[in-house]
Amino acid sequence: MESVANSVHLPPLENPNERAAVGAELQVVLQDLIDLSLLGKQLHWSVVGAAAHGVHVFLDELVGEWRELADVVAERAVTLGVVPDGQSSAVAAGSRVEPVRVGSLPDHAVVWELGRRVAAVAERIRERLGSVGAADLVTQDVLVRVVATLEKHQWLLRVQLGEKA
Numbered sequence: 356m357e358s359v360a361n362s363v364h365l366p367p368l369e370n371p372n373e374r375a376a377v378g379a380e381l382q383v384v385l386q387d388l389i390d391l392s393l394l395g396k397q398l399h400w401s402v403v404g405a406a407a408h409g410v411h412v413f414l415d416e417l418v419g420e421w422r423e424l425a426d427v428v429a430e431r432a433v434t435l436g437v438v439p440d441g442q443s444s445a446v447a448a449g450s451r452v453e454p455v456r457v458g459s460l461p462d463h464a465v466v467w468e469l470g471r472r473v474a475a476v477a478e479r480i481r482e483r484l485g486s487v488g489a490a491d492l493v494t495q496d497v498l499v500r501v502v503a504t505l506e507k508h509q510w511l512l513r514v515q516l517g518e519k520a
């Protein structure tokens with residue numbers, strides 16, 4: 356992560372001393388979102404069972420949304436003058452998303468395993484919203500959008516398991 360924070364054209368933050376720290380928060384979220392999108396593809400290829408086709412197609416929708424969110428998060432970091440690292444080495448070193456076993460997985464297990472991981476990512480970001488907002492409300496808004504989208508995905512996965520909405 357490179358800082359280019361010496362420009363006069365950078366947005367002012369509620370706490371300008373926190374620019375690098377806010378960039379670091381965005382870096383962590385970026386890693387998790389990229390890894391979620393990789394995991395989604397892995398499960399897209401692994402799913403078997405009666406509902407496999409529907410899950411297979413649905414997973415590509417989720418992957419597309421996670422990739423878009425990753426782009427928004429990365430571009431917020433650059434906007435603040437902090438260049439994020441979205442390369443595989445950074446994602447492998449920093450992601451907190453639990454990998455899955457390589458091999459075929461029944462449709463309900465795919466939905467369960469993915470739902471658990473999406474929830475974990477959303478919870479970790481939610482825990483940081485308060486401190487991020489104290490440093491930069493606009494970044495907090497970006498992360499609120501990420502959490503809202505992930506929590507919506509939790510619901511869409513949960514109902515596929517037959518749980519109450």
Ligand SMILES: [Fe+2]
Binds near residue numbers: 399415
């Ligand atoms: Fe595909």
